Amino acid sequence: MRFEVKGNPSYGEVDVDLGPNETLLIEPGAMSRMSSNLNSSFQRQGGFFSAMFRKMFGGESFFLGKYEHPDGGKLTFAPSIPGHVEHRQLTNNSLNLMAGCFLACTPGVNIKAKFGGFKALFSGEGAFLLEASGNGDLFFNSFGGVVEKQINGEFIVDTGHVVAFDPSLDYKITGMGNFKSTMLSGEGLVMRFSGNGKLYLQTRNISGIASWLTSRL
């Protein structure tokens, strides 16, 4: 499979050249154009309960769109919200994705929802996150641009701006400084990461836009 991510950071989309019998699994509705010969079907990823769990708590779908053909073909897909599309090659490792950030993967990648612990309730992304593991290509998306950060030690991120992070990183929810600056800095709670690993951040937050719009409706 050859692919090219185009249009980042505003309008990321992915052009894919599928080889013979290669399969790509895509978030439902994300296919924007393809060779007319490609077969499109659907597949439940993982077991029934795993898929149910992912739909209920992971902000994802029960089924994924499945695209393939004995002769291969071309396909382009894009997320529903404008922003950056990021690729990550998984080789027997895993990556934690925030709920709703999954876009596409090859069949060797398994996506499951997992409870992020009590602290995740305050992460601004819901109490559950997605764990992508296995072997293959993974595509995920953000709202706005993505900033990749190699963390070695401690790092602070505003809640609602994390897209993905390596499982080797841990975080806790804290205020920003003392009580007064937590309340008045406009930041509220933050995520304080520690450990060694990669962190993917998004430069915008869709709920920020939604609340700005709400105040004007």
Added chain:
Amino acid sequence: MNVKIDTEGAFGSALVTLEAGEKFVSEAGAMYRTSSNMEITVESRKKEDEGMWGTFKAGVKSMLAGESFFLSSYTPNDGQSGEVGLAPTHQGEVSSVKVGPEIWICSGGSYLGSSGGVDLDTQYQGLSKGMFSKEGLVFVKASGKGDLLVNGFGRISSVDVSGGITIDNGHLIAFTEGLEYTINKAGSGWISSMMSGEGLVMKFNGNGKVLVQSHDPSRLGGVLGPLLPPREG
């Protein structure tokens, strides 16, 4: 006449420079700047000889196409050159293509403007095609000779089609005459089409060019909608 894509990327716009006597037409409301010597008139899309009835029919057709009822036309009025800047409502790219000998057919809402030598007409898509394509009941057909400006939500890609291509409904901007499309289910059966999340797609056959947009505004609406308070009344 010079048609230039003035700003590229997420907030695309076009700048048109007109010599004396030249004319450019745009969707009403698309002008965001103009030199002071530009005479702006409003015209409806009609054929010359059809009179009032033609105006009425053209109005109804272009309302169905998702385009404004009226077009704005720009001509410098002092024998000097002038310029007019055009920008669409949505975020996204603006593209310019040549009309003639190619004839372009724009989906409802993608038309931004065209030079005076381009003839505009509306093409009814038929009820079933129009209802299911998400692109409007009526398309805008641009023939003659000149420049055509279109706008898209997100990136605009130009795809050369030989044989066929499948485009998800909601992503079409324009295509050249010679291509034909049918509305099809995305998969082999209805269940797989619905479950794969694509539902209906536009299957194009023939040879030509298609302009497509990277993103579908209705999908953004689907994400944003639930985050907003419900409509009152």
